[in-house]
Amino acid sequence: MVVILRRRYIIWLVVVVAVPIVLAWSQVLVLGIHSASAPLAGITASTPNGEPRGFPVWIRWTHYANLFFLFLVMRSGLSILMDHPRLYWHNDCTPGTEWLRFTPIDVPKDRAWTAKDDARYISPFIALPGYRHTPGMGRSWHFITDYGFILVGVIYVAMLVASGQWPRLIPTSWAIVPYAWETFVHYATFHFPVEPNGYYAYNAIQQLAYFGVVFIMAPLSILTGIAMSPAVDSAFPWYPRIFGGRQGGRSIHFLLLCGYVAFTIVHVSLVFWTGAQRNFNHIVLGTDDTRLLGLLLGCAGLAVVVASWIVAYVVAWRYPRLIQRLHKALVFPLELGVSASTRFNPAERYTRADVSPYFWANGKMPDSDEWKRLVADDFRGYRLRVSGCVENSVDLSLDEIRALGHDEHVSLHHCIQGWSGIAQWGGISMVRLIGLVKPLPGARVVEFISFGEATFGGVYYDTQRVEDVVKPECLLAYEMNDVPLPQVHGAPIRLRVENQLGFKMVKWIREIRFVETEKAIGEGHGGANEDQEYFDLLPYI
């Protein structure tokens, strides 16, 4: 895997790592080494009501369950990351402006290079499910295991507070800062400090590290994850801005992954360095002795974790439909709420000044003879057929569509692969079309059918719930950035539906049908990607 970090960030990284180490060495050379093991205020061997602090059963099991879920979350996150292996600090994803990338490829300027072409391979030893372009399955695993990760975190924090064990992690005095510095000076200059017995209390750096992981990193991971959601970003455009936009949120989300990996490496090294048998007995058995049993059981527990990766890999490739269904079962109730609620109506107020200089293109251009004839004739022969469960089927030429009106907005596009871009879209709102064709009461779903092919053959199509197409900002767009829709972006007509991911926005639309359910179309999962690549039916996240 190629990793390219921009030079200015390499310099920053070196400075951030080197400066404290140089300071630590200077202090030791000038002043000598102090003891860093003085007890911290507020940490005693027992709680005020006399119970030993120790490691009660809830700490031991939430520690293990967290490890189990966090690794699955990280592994599936890597599969999603590699589908657009570039990270940015701004809303547009202009190639060449990324601060970090995992691909050697400079995007070619002389030929078409879609976002899907840009996806990279990642080994299934590292990622779940691994290989190339598997964001559908990656997302299903990511979201299913997120539930476990969040649930365990909530139980852990609630118990930490309820049991009075919280002073283990939450600093109660600023005195921890000089202690932490002294401890750092010890580690950085290879003077290993006298460690407190972790059964009762931690050293200052250890305490701050645990505090940081539980109370800063984990919540930030959840919040930056939410900042990538199209439904949230289009309804509350101020929210992603907190993190520097969707790409800022995505970059921070990735840096937090690096943080968990770094923490795990240091944590595990120190567990072994400072007395593996005693430490394992603490966290596995809850006892404070040096038997071998805790270490043995701990290693068995880790073997189960590794086995879970193999099982997840096999299930992802053998029974992807099962995982897609499980994902749907877990999030669908929430999604129906989003769909029904007007609070989640897209309400973006981007301006033309925000329009991205570069907008990735995706998908296979249509190449049928019929399509070529339409292009040759500048779409004068184009007719959009709208039919199905409607009172009034129509065949509309482009001029007739334009005559229906002009609605427009400037919005942030969210691709499932991770990239985004801001563009102006002009066309007719779906509400206008609905007024014309008058769907019958049974019509719950709208099917959009393309001239183009899907990734693995067959016609590209996708569906929308009627609740979503009547929301503002749902357009049949014939214009992008104030010019007629370019061919690569879906000419003559494409769908815009800003509260969902890009794959729902069918380009090169040939036909629209109002139907009762998506279950009778294609393989019944609501779209070509949902059928073939196990994408989610209502991707608001």
Ligand SMILES: Nc1nc2c(c(=O)[nH]1)N[C@H]1C(S)=C(S)[C@@H](COP(=O)(O)O)O[C@H]1N2
């Ligand atoms: N017909 C068709 N429409 C499609 C696709 C496709 O492959 N075929 N890709 C989708 C995806 S994944 C995205 S992100 C958007 C991209 O739109 P753009 O090419 O204008 O950026 O189009 C969507 N519409």
Ligand SMILES: [Mo]
């Ligand atoms: Mo996409």
